[in-house]
Amino acid sequence: MNSDFTLAIHSLTLLALQPDRMSTSEYIAESAGVHPVRIRKVLSLLKKNGFIISKEGTGGGFIFALDLDQVNLWNIYQITSEGALQPKCTESNGQCIVGANMKSVLFSIFMGAEAHLGEYLKEYTIKEVVELVKQTETY
Amino acid sequence: MNSDFTLAIHSLTLLALQPDRMSTSEYIAESAGVHPVRIRKVLSLLKKNGFIISKEGTGGGFIFALDLDQVNLWNIYQITSEGALQPKCTESNGQCIVGANMKSVLFSIFMGAEAHLGEYLKEYTIKEVVELVKQTETY
DNA sequence: CGATACTGTAATGATTAATATTACAGTAAG
DNA sequence: CTTACTGTAATATTAATCATTACAGTATCG
Numbered sequence: 001m002n003s004d005f006t007l008a009i010h011s012l013t014l015l016a017l018q019p020d021r022m023s024t025s026e027y028i029a030e031s032a033g034v035h036p037v038r039i040r041k042v043l044s045l046l047k048k049n050g051f052i053i054s055k056e057g058t059g060g061g062f063i064f065a066l067d068l069d070q071v072n073l074w075n076i077y078q079i080t081s082e083g084a085l086q087p088k089c090t091e092s093n094g095q096c097i098v099g100a101n102m103k104s105v106l107f108s109i110f111m112g113a114e115a116h117l118g119e120y121l122k123e124y125t126i127k128e129v130v131e132l133v134k135q136t137e138t139y
Numbered sequence: 140m141n142s143d144f145t146l147a148i149h150s151l152t153l154l155a156l157q158p159d160r161m162s163t164s165e166y167i168a169e170s171a172g173v174h175p176v177r178i179r180k181v182l183s184l185l186k187k188n189g190f191i192i193s194k195e196g197t198g199g200g201f202i203f204a205l206d207l208d209q210v211n212l213w214n215i216y217q218i219t220s221e222g223a224l225q226p227k228c229t230e231s232n233g234q235c236i237v238g239a240n241m242k243s244v245l246f247s248i249f250m251g252a253e254a255h256l257g258e259y260l261k262e263y264t265i266k267e268v269v270e271l272v273k274q275t276e277t278y
Numbered sequence: 279c280g281a282t283a284c285t286g287t288a289a290t291g292a293t294t295a296a297t298a299t300t301a302c303a304g305t306a307a308g
Numbered sequence: 309c310t311t312a313c314t315g316t317a318a319t320a321t322t323a324a325t326c327a328t329t330a331c332a333g334t335a336t337c338g
Contacts, residue, residue, distance in 0.1 A: 001223075001224050001225065001226040001249070002226070003226050003227060003228070003229075003325085003326090005226065006226040006228055006241075006245055009241070009245065010237060010238075010241050013237050013241065014235075014237045017236070017237065022284095024283090024284070024285090025284085025285075026284090030232055030235075031232045031235040031237055031238040032229070032232070032238065033229045033232060033238065034229055034326080034327085035326075035327050035328070037286095037287085037326095037327075037328075037329090038326070038327075040285065040286065040287085041286090041287085043285095044285085044286070044287085054285065054286090055284080055285080055334090055335075056283090056284055056285045056286080056333070056334040056335060057282095057283065057284050057285080057333095057334050057335025057336055058282065058283045058284060058334095058335060058336040058337070059283080059284080059335080059336065059337095060283075060284045060285065060334085060335070060336090061284075061285085062285090073248070084140075085140050086140065087140040087141070087142050087144065087145040088142060089142070089145060090142075090171070090172045090173055090297095093169055093170045093171075093172060096153075096169075096170040097156070097272065097273075097276060098149060098152050098153045098156065098170055098272060099149075099170040099171065099172065100276075101272045101275040101276060102145075102148070102149050102152065102272060104275055105268060105271045105272050105275055106145055106148065108271075109212070109263060109268075109271075110140070112259065113256060113259050113260065116255065116256065116258075116259040117252060117255065117256055119255075120251065120252050120255040121252065124248060129244060129248075132244045132247075132248075133236065133237060133240045133241060133244050134236075136240040136243055136244055137236060137239075137240060142296085142297090161313095163312085163313070163314090164313085164314075165313090173297080173298085174297075174298050174299070176297095176298075176299075176300090176315095176316085177297070177298075179314065179315065179316085180315090180316085182314095183314090183315070183316085193313095193314065193315090194305090194306080194313080194314080195304070195305045195306060195312090195313055195314040195315080196304095196305050196306025196307060196311090196312065196313050196314080197305095197306060197307045197308070197311065197312045197313060198306080198307065198308095198312080198313080199305085199306070199307090199312075199313045199314065200313075200314085201314090229326095
């Protein structure tokens, strides 16, 4: 699984806990343990899709744009990782019936798998992820 | 998605179409467009799990050990790719409630996702994959 | 105004994962 | 005892991921 997906979830969860102020990419990056530029790249996707708002300049940063239950993991998956389930088949032998057709057979099977995964991911909104993180909290 | 998974499917489909004779790793490799050593590695997993039989020496190779409908894609996934859905989280910041707990929250979510995927993959046996390949055949 | 603190994004470099290749021991057939 | 295979380890190559640098653009504040 593409780690942009989990970075996006991590970022949104963090923003969910800071509803009143802008969070900088540096702050998020430190929580996630990655480079700030990577956070900005991932968050620019979320911004394009209207899940967050960003602001440049002093006091700028990122903030959640919607209610926590308006964003689910399937939304995030589609933005960051659509097609990630698809295996990257090397070019196989077109002379052979299997080599010639396996690619398209697998493609349709994995399309179905992704749709099926979607049904599962839709069950988790950011609100629920936040709840899970709080429950997991270690004292 | 791990390409060992698709290589295993490809190999088994090919073996399914050659039920009476041994197929060599070189033959399979040529159909799949990869190196024979890679085929032997993947097939050695399938062998350990009893799906195929191998034979060394002249006239040796690989052959299907079961009925075509006794092997489904979930079986193959488990052997070749279990855990592949799990994202590889970098070590995040334990000082932060999100950094500290996100990893285990994501872990359980992805465990569920994999189980859910399993339900879908169980619906495809090699027999059905063979049918699909035949249907797809381009004349 | 100019200094400061941010985002946005491209370009490059470093690290890691995936894959191919080589090498060779073991086994069975003829 | 030679030939044609599998089995597996070791190494080399290629590709993907990620970090880093660099810098332009924008907003705030004094």
